Amino acid sequence: MAAALLVAVGASAGFHLLPALIAVGGLAGAFLLLADEVGPAGRTGAEDESPYAPERQRGEAPAPFSPIHDALGDLAVIRGMDGTIVWANVIFHQVCARADVSGLTCAAVGLSFEPTPEPDRYLARLATATGVRLYDWHDVIAREPASGRLTRHSIGRDVTEEARAAREREEARRRAEEASQAKSRLLATVSHEIRTPLSGILGMSHLLAQTQLSAEQHNYLAGMRQSGHALVQLVEDLIDFSSLSAGRFKLRPSQQDLRGVLEGVVEMLSHRAHEKGIEVGATVAADVPASMEFDAARLRQVLFNVIGNAVKFTETGGVFVAADIDEGCVRIRIDDSGPGMSAEELGRVFEEFEQAGDDAQRAKGTGLGLAISRRIMEAFGGSLTACSTAGVGSRFEVCFPLEGAEPSSALARRGMLSGMHVLVLAPDGPASAALAATIATLGGKCHRAATLAVAESFAAAALTNSLPLTDIIVDHRRAGQFRELLFRLPAIGALRLRKTYLINPEERTSHPVNQMGGYEAWLIRPLREKSLVEVLLGRLKGIEKRDAINDNRPVLREEPPVAVAKGARAILVAEDDPVNALILRTILRRAGHSVQQVGDFRALEAAIHGQDGACVAPSLIVTDLNMPGGDGLAVLRRLREKEAAGDMVRVPVIVLTSDVRGDLHQLLLAAGADGVLSKPIEPARLVTEIADLLEGEKT
Incomplete structure (x- = not known):
C-alpha cells in the first residue's frame, strides 16, 4: 500500500515531493518506484543539462533524478548485475572526482563495503581529497520494464559526521567508565x-x-x-x-518486626530532641503485622536519616511518626513542626550533595543522606516522598510493599487494651499524640488533658461515674498540676486509679527509683508499646527497665545481644596494626580468652603449623584481611584445604576488614570464613560472634 501511495503521489505531484516519499518508503524504495514510473527512457520532458551527468548508457539511466539526489546530498548509482556502473548522479561524480564512471566498478572508483546485520545494507568507505567518507549504503534489485534486464539500484547517505560523533560518544563513555572505576x-x-x-x-x-x-x-x-x-x-x-x-547495592531481607525497628530509631534520636526542648513520638497502627519481610538494617538507615533531619530542623513542637498499611504497602509518615521548605528547596532536597536550612545546619552533613535514602527505598520497590509548607512544617513519607507478613500477628494486637479508659495529663505534642494513638489502636480509650482545667472536668466526670477511668498517666512536666488536681478533688484517690509517671530518659537521675511518689509505675518516653501494655494491664510495677539510649549514634546494622564467654579458649589474632592488635587482645582477654598475636600472614601460617611442622590448631582465629606476607583469601583457602585433607581439625575463622563491599563478604564466606566483621569493630559484637562459634564447635 505504501508502494502504491509513493507511485501515485510521485506521478501526480512531481519530484519535489521526493523527501516526503523517502520518509514513507525509504531512500532506495522511493528511488526505485519513481524510476519505474518515468519508464525506461528516463525522460519527463526536461533533459538533464548537468556537465557532470554523462549520457545514459543503453537508454537505462534515469537522468532526471540527478537533481533530486543531488539536492539531498546522496550518492545514487545504477549497476548491472556484473557490477559495472551504468548510471550515477552528479554527487557521485563529484565525490569520486571523475567526469564519467560509466563502465567502471565501485571498487575501481575507490569504494569498499562492509556488511551490516541488515540484508542489502552496507557501510561504504570512500577515500576523498578531504579524507575518508562513510556512507550508509542500500541496494535494491529491480527489473527494467522494457528489456526485462535486472539492475542494482543503490543509494548512499553520508554518515561520516554521525560516525565521528558516535566514536566520540563511545570514547567519552569509556573515559567515564575508567574515571568511575x-x-x-x-x-x-x-x-x-x-x-x-x-x-x-x-x-x-x-x-x-x-x-x-x-x-x-x-x-x-x-x-x-x-x-x-x-x-x-x-x-x-x-x-x-x-x-x-x-549498581552493586543489594538488599538482604528477612523476617523482622517493624515496630521494634521504628521504636529503636526514635529512642536513639530522643536524646537529641529532648536537648532541644522538643518531643518525638511514634505509633504503629493495629493493621501493621508484627512480622514481615524487609531489610531492617537499610530501613533503619533510612528512618534514622529522615527522622534525624526532622529533629535537626525542628526548634519548637516536635516530630510525630506514624506507621500503617495503605493499599498493600507499609506507609511510615514523619511529620515535623519545623520551618518547612520553599518550593525550590523541596525540589532539590533529594539531590546528591544538596541541603536545606541555614549555613550552620548545612555545615553538619554531606547532603547525601536523603539522596541515598530515596534510592534505598526505590531498591525496596517503594518510595520516599516529601511535602512541605514554609512556616508550618514538613511531611516525609516512606512506603514499600508489604511482603512475607503474618496476618495473625496483626490481629493479636487488636483489643489488647479493650476496656481501658486512660486519662493522659500531658502537654499537647507528639509524645501525648503518640500515646493516645497507641492506646486507641490497641482497643482502649484515651482522654487527653493538656491543662489542669481539662483534667479537672474529666476527673469530675469520673467521680459521677459518667466516665469509667481505669488509669491516669502524668507527664513529669504536669506533675505540679496533678498535685493541684488531687488537692481540689481529693475523692479521686478513692477511685483506685492506676497512676503512672511519664519521664524523659534524662530525668531518671533526678527521680530516684525508690521514691515512687505515690505512682504505681514509671514509663519513659518516647514510649514503647510493650511497656505501655504491661503497665496498663498491671504486669509491670516500678520503673521501666530500658537499655542505654543516650549514646545517640546510628545503629545501622543488626547487633546481637552480648554473649558471655564460658571458659578460657586459645584464640590466635592476626593483625598488623599495633593499636588494633592491642584493642583485640584486650577485648578478648577481658572476655576470658587466652590470646596469641601475630602481625602478618606468614607468621599466621607458621603459628598454625608449629615449630616442628605439626599443625597446632587454636580454638579460633581472628584475622585482618589485608596484611603483609600473603593474600587473605588465598591463606583462608589453603587452611580449609588442609582441614579437608585431614591434616588438622577445623578451626573457626573470623575475618576483619575495612572493605564493606557485599561481594567481598560473600567471597570470604565462600572461601571458608565463619564470620566477616567490618571495621571499626563493635567489641560486643565480636565477643558475641566468638561465643556463638565456639559454642557451635562444642555441639
Whole structure:
C-alpha cells in the first residue's frame, strides 16, 4: 500500500515531493518506484543539462533524478548485475572526482563495503581529497520494464559526521567508565585507610570508658566517641553512594518486626530532641503485622536519616511518626513542626550533595543522606516522598510493599487494651499524640488533658461515674498540676486509679527509683508499646527497665545481644596494626580468652603449623584481611584445604576488614570464613560472634 501511495503521489505531484516519499518508503524504495514510473527512457520532458551527468548508457539511466539526489546530498548509482556502473548522479561524480564512471566498478572508483546485520545494507568507505567518507549504503534489485534486464539500484547517505560523533560518544563513555572505576578504587582505598585508624580510636575509647574516670573525663570521652561514630556514618554514606551509583547495592531481607525497628530509631534520636526542648513520638497502627519481610538494617538507615533531619530542623513542637498499611504497602509518615521548605528547596532536597536550612545546619552533613535514602527505598520497590509548607512544617513519607507478613500477628494486637479508659495529663505534642494513638489502636480509650482545667472536668466526670477511668498517666512536666488536681478533688484517690509517671530518659537521675511518689509505675518516653501494655494491664510495677539510649549514634546494622564467654579458649589474632592488635587482645582477654598475636600472614601460617611442622590448631582465629606476607583469601583457602585433607581439625575463622563491599563478604564466606566483621569493630559484637562459634564447635 505504501508502494502504491509513493507511485501515485510521485506521478501526480512531481519530484519535489521526493523527501516526503523517502520518509514513507525509504531512500532506495522511493528511488526505485519513481524510476519505474518515468519508464525506461528516463525522460519527463526536461533533459538533464548537468556537465557532470554523462549520457545514459543503453537508454537505462534515469537522468532526471540527478537533481533530486543531488539536492539531498546522496550518492545514487545504477549497476548491472556484473557490477559495472551504468548510471550515477552528479554527487557521485563529484565525490569520486571523475567526469564519467560509466563502465567502471565501485571498487575501481575507490569504494569498499562492509556488511551490516541488515540484508542489502552496507557501510561504504570512500577515500576523498578531504579524507575518508562513510556512507550508509542500500541496494535494491529491480527489473527494467522494457528489456526485462535486472539492475542494482543503490543509494548512499553520508554518515561520516554521525560516525565521528558516535566514536566520540563511545570514547567519552569509556573515559567515564575508567574515571568511575578509578573513583571506586580511590574510595575503597580511602575508606580502608580511614577505617583502620578510626577502629583504633573507637576501640581505645571503648577500653578507656571501662576505667575509672572523673565526670569531666567521661564527658570528654563521650564527645570523642560521638565524633568517631559521626565519621563512621560519613564513610558509610560515601560507600553506599558509590555502591548505588555502580549498581552493586543489594538488599538482604528477612523476617523482622517493624515496630521494634521504628521504636529503636526514635529512642536513639530522643536524646537529641529532648536537648532541644522538643518531643518525638511514634505509633504503629493495629493493621501493621508484627512480622514481615524487609531489610531492617537499610530501613533503619533510612528512618534514622529522615527522622534525624526532622529533629535537626525542628526548634519548637516536635516530630510525630506514624506507621500503617495503605493499599498493600507499609506507609511510615514523619511529620515535623519545623520551618518547612520553599518550593525550590523541596525540589532539590533529594539531590546528591544538596541541603536545606541555614549555613550552620548545612555545615553538619554531606547532603547525601536523603539522596541515598530515596534510592534505598526505590531498591525496596517503594518510595520516599516529601511535602512541605514554609512556616508550618514538613511531611516525609516512606512506603514499600508489604511482603512475607503474618496476618495473625496483626490481629493479636487488636483489643489488647479493650476496656481501658486512660486519662493522659500531658502537654499537647507528639509524645501525648503518640500515646493516645497507641492506646486507641490497641482497643482502649484515651482522654487527653493538656491543662489542669481539662483534667479537672474529666476527673469530675469520673467521680459521677459518667466516665469509667481505669488509669491516669502524668507527664513529669504536669506533675505540679496533678498535685493541684488531687488537692481540689481529693475523692479521686478513692477511685483506685492506676497512676503512672511519664519521664524523659534524662530525668531518671533526678527521680530516684525508690521514691515512687505515690505512682504505681514509671514509663519513659518516647514510649514503647510493650511497656505501655504491661503497665496498663498491671504486669509491670516500678520503673521501666530500658537499655542505654543516650549514646545517640546510628545503629545501622543488626547487633546481637552480648554473649558471655564460658571458659578460657586459645584464640590466635592476626593483625598488623599495633593499636588494633592491642584493642583485640584486650577485648578478648577481658572476655576470658587466652590470646596469641601475630602481625602478618606468614607468621599466621607458621603459628598454625608449629615449630616442628605439626599443625597446632587454636580454638579460633581472628584475622585482618589485608596484611603483609600473603593474600587473605588465598591463606583462608589453603587452611580449609588442609582441614579437608585431614591434616588438622577445623578451626573457626573470623575475618576483619575495612572493605564493606557485599561481594567481598560473600567471597570470604565462600572461601571458608565463619564470620566477616567490618571495621571499626563493635567489641560486643565480636565477643558475641566468638561465643556463638565456639559454642557451635562444642555441639
